[in-house]
Amino acid sequence: MDVTLLLGLVIALVVVVVALLLMRARMQQDETETVPPDSPFATSTEGMKVCPKCGMGNLWTDRSCVSCGTALKG
Secondary structure, three states: OOHHHHHHHHHHHHHHHHHHHHHHHHHHHHHHOOOOOOOOOOOOOOOOEEOOOOOOEEOOOOOEOOOOOOEOOO
């Protein structure tokens, strides 16, 4: 067997193995990053106060954030 042919086959084998490893890693990453399905229940943010410190949604009647206690405007 010619040395050039043997070198070409080894390089091709390395390329195939690397491609398979990358595909496997991507499939495992896709499995871990699955997004949970959307809730069938609608939520309304109308009249909601968003805390400027932590971003938690609060009822419009709340004077302080239910999560961190920061005073809310309004």
